[in-house]
């Protein structure tokens with residue numbers, strides 16, 4: 001299936017999603033944020049459409065970006081139909097809160113007419129009362145039961161351009177729900193740990209949940225949910241995919257964990273180098289920043305460019321050879337300069 005120009009599911013690469021947090025009616029700010037997300041590597045952007053003014057703005061957002069937009073709709077099916085008519089590549093609905101069978105049918109009819117994908121979002125916080133009562137709590141099994149119930153309804157209505165998501169703020173529940181559901185369904189899955197938290201905690205919780213699923217072949221699109229700038233969500237998502245060798249090749253800075261053998265300067269050198277090299281993130285380069293002569297020369301030789309600290313300064317390595325001794329205070333700048341030269345030769 002496709003969400004805009006992005007092919008989803010099967011052997012297609014895992015797509016990265018994020019969601020804007022500017023007011024949807026602020027078209028300039030939202031388009032600027034979408035552009036920042038695109039530059040960071042985001043491929044699909046979800047936008048909340050909570051009311052009529054947001055729906056009016058949504059058309060301008062679709063016109064103003066090349067990325068496929070997903071309209072996030074709750075409660076009012078007319079907003080979903082309106083977003084589809086205004087060019088949404090996908091609408092995300094929860095059939096349980098959109099007003100019943102007939103309203104869902106109206107959304108699907110519009111989606112079928114316009115070729116729009118529909119994401120069925122099952123969230124542990126909003127399961128149907130009957131299912132929740134039957135299972136006693138919002139268990140992973142209850143989430144799966146809900147997703148299967150919605151799937152039956154969609155299929156009865158003859159609609160199959162579907163993506164499912166089963167999300168919980170509990171990492172284990174997210175893993176279990178998606179694992180159980182994927183064993184019973186071939187529809188593409190959007191995965192993520194919802195309400196994961198602020199940058200550090202949220203990144204770790206998301207990485208654990210998403211990675212376990214992806215490593216088991218489950219998941220077609222991902223969102224890292226953070227209480228932070230959405231661009232951070234994309235950065236974390238890219239790191240998750242790169243860690244599993246699933247993403248596009250990208251720049252990787254290998255840096256030692258530090259110990260008593262190195263200078264305290266090393267952390268500063270590693271962080272400064274990483275920040276300096278952000279513009280080259282899309283290049284498939286390996287850069288090493290190592291603290292001493294134990295593992296340093298080996299890792300630095302193995303990298304495209306690297307440094308290994310020594311008693312008298314930092315030894316610069318290029319293409320596997322030690323080429324220069326640099327004062328510690330200049331190490332980050334010299335390493336950056338070396339990568340710039342290499343990047344220029346690659347992008348010629």
Ligand code: SF4
Nearest residue numbers: 256258259262291292
């Ligand atoms: S490379 Fe050297 S400084 Fe870094 S952790 Fe290993 S032994 Fe310690």
